[in-house]
Amino acid sequence: MSGHDDADGAGGPGGSDDAPGTGGVPDVALDEALAAVAGEQPLINSVTNDVTVNDVANVTLYWGGLPVMSDDEREVGDMVGIADGCLLNMGTVSESGEETMLTAGRAANERGVPLVVDPVGVGATPTRDRVADRLVTDLDVDVLNGNYGEISALVGDDAEVRGVESVGEYAEIAAAAVECARKTGAVVVASGETDIVATEETAFEVDAGHSMMGGVVGTGCMLGVTLAVFAAAVDDPLDAALAGTAAYGLAGELAAEGAFGDYRGPASYKIAFLDAVAGLADASTPDIADRIDRIEVQ
Ligand SMILES: Nc1ncnc2c1ncn2[C@@H]1O[C@H](COP(=O)(O)OP(=O)(O)O)[C@@H](O)[C@H]1O
Ligand SMILES: Cc1ncsc1CCOP(=O)(O)O
Ligand SMILES: [Mg+2]
Structure with a gap:
């Protein structure tokens, strides 16, 4: 595992710690990030929802990681302790599941295992607000992902989340994502037509993805575990979030172009998308620098 506490200080592909790339954008090498994932085969424990659990497991595997879905209070701490990354997705969380997520998250924090939270x-509802608040208050979260509505709701901005769906317009989403990063200490990925990746200081726009992705249940959940896989293999959480978000969007584009087979609608698109995740590293090693722009946020 690489984790964030490696002593080698290599910083992984690119390097937010080093000289930024053009326009203050970290110079993240996607081919190196994909190779790091394939080389390390990170074990990712996902405590996730009942709806998309199988997709989350497969996406972990297709990037080159190893999935495990331990969510039993008796063993989850041990499993996370030997894992390289941990995802907490509260999509169908129960009362006991809430405690299990906190146990898993604490184990990740104690062992320096990168932690991703998706506050679905x-x-x-007030219950979801309380659970999400506990997760981001009690745990040190490395990367937090949610759709525009969820990220806006987390910081108390006007937001409409119908069930798990983001509804409405979010003109101030970059500012909300930076505020969310300040509140949680995490790198924040706000997903939507254009993804925003934010730290406490700045925000980046990642221009990758396809509208077909919005028509498949679970693309947010699969983005969450993608971020856990990249955070496990790439030392810096910002580099990991940028590489993971861009890689995921590129897979969505390749699938939409038909590079992994024809599709007839959202169900067959999903299969092509999963194949694109599995095949991205061999299909191309695209330069993602021209997909990432810095956004000025106060
Ligand atoms: N209209 C769109 N155009 C491009 N990408 C999209 C679009 N809608 C969703 N996506 C992508 O789908 C993934 C899931 O995003 P989103 O639908 O916001 O999450 P959730 O499923 O949690 O609501 C992200 O990678 C996002 O970039
Ligand atoms: C429909 C639904 N209900 C509870 S979890 C879930 C899946 C949400 O998936 P995503 O956040 O990726 O759209
Ligand atoms: Mg979601």
Whole structure:
């Protein structure tokens, strides 16, 4: 595992710690990030929802990681302790599941295992607001992903989350993502037509993806575990979030272009998308620098 506490200080592909690339954008090498994932085969424990659990497991595997879905209070701490990354997705969280997520998250923090949180549906109900608040308050989260509505709701901005769906317009999403990063200490990925990756200081726009992705249940969940896989193999959480978000969007584009077979609608698109995730490293090693722009946020 590489984790964030490696002593080698190599910083992984690219390097936000080093000289930034053009326009203050970190110079993240996607081919190196994909190779790091393939080389390390990170074990990712996902405590996730009942709806998309199988997709989350397969995406872990297709990037080159190893999935495990331990969510039993008796063993989850041990499993996370030997893992290289951990995802907490609260999509169908129960009362006992909430405690299990906190146990898993604490084990990740104690062992320096990169932790990703997807607060699915936060903003939709008071229960979800309370669970999400506990996760981001009690745990040190490395990367937090949610759709525009969820990220806006987390910071108390106007948001409409219907069930797990983001509804409405979010003109200030970059500012909300930076505020969310300040509140949680995490690198924040706000997903939507254009993905925003934010730190406490700045925000980046990642121009990758396809509208077909919005018509498949679970693309947000699969983005979450993608971020866990990249965070496990790439030392810096910002580099990992940028590489993971861009790689995921590129897979969505390749699938939409038909590079992994014809599709007839959202169901067959999903299969092509999963194949694109599995085949991205061999299909191309694209330069993602021209897909990432810095956004000025106060
Ligand atoms: N209209 C769109 N155009 C391009 N990419 C999209 C679009 N809608 C969703 N996506 C992509 O689908 C993934 C999931 O995003 P989103 O639908 O916001 O999450 P969720 O499923 O959690 O609501 C992200 O990678 C996002 O970039
Ligand atoms: C429909 C649904 N209900 C609870 S979890 C879930 C899946 C949400 O998936 P995503 O956040 O990727 O759209
Ligand atoms: Mg989601």
